[in-house]
Amino acid sequence: MAKYLLLKHYRGAPAAVNDVPMDQWTPEEVAAHIQYMNDFAARLESTGEFVDGQALSPEGTFVRYDGEGRPPVTDGPFPETKDLIAGWMVIDVDSYERALELAGELSAAPGAGGKPIHEWLELRPFLMAPPTVTE
Template sequence: MAKYLLLKHYRRNSGPENLVDIPMEEWSPAEIDAHITYMNDFAARLEESGEFVDGQALAPEGTFVRYDGPGRPPVTDGPFAETKDLIAGWMVIDVDSYDRAIALAGELSAAPGKDGKPIHEWLEVRPFYGVPATVNE
């Protein structure tokens, strides 16, 4: 088994050409609840199969920080809502293969959004660097 990070990217107007992404702030409370239920049910199913490690949604606000020599590091507001791409959350999975990680990311991308339609959310699939495969006994 190998661990992968599924990094959820929220992009505006990023789906197929005939799909216009509708910002979550324009979804009804019921549509938001359906989306969250889908995500929770997905994670619960992976918990049952032993493939779920951890996951979390992220708030849209954040801060960029970098080292710039001694003293207080420079801080910049971000990420910015007007940008095309925001990181909306993440999930860590522990699966048998890269193909399984890709299949699960594709399924997670189908989470419902406005009017119950799949949001076609982009997910970045990244293996953990230098982390050995899990040993199951």
């Protein structure tokens, strides 16, 4: 088994294939999208492939150590940016091919009008421990 991070990138119109930003979806469309995500996670829980997942708020803050002992804080990321990390899911699957299959399925979550949003997903394997050198 190998763990992968599915990092959900929300791209606002016009970059999105669906071309309707989420803040313009009806409450029913938002509910259908969330139900799709919950059903997807529940199915993977039943197969032992789901580890964890979470949606993220569009508000955030960037923090970086400045070398002076205090972290400068800047506003952002902003909801009006073209690319925003919307959430993540961790899966534990038998192969890279299975991870690709699930990422493609998750990308088809419904949006406005019930059409797939073709969401960009970043598929990242977890870094495994470096090999141990023995003599």
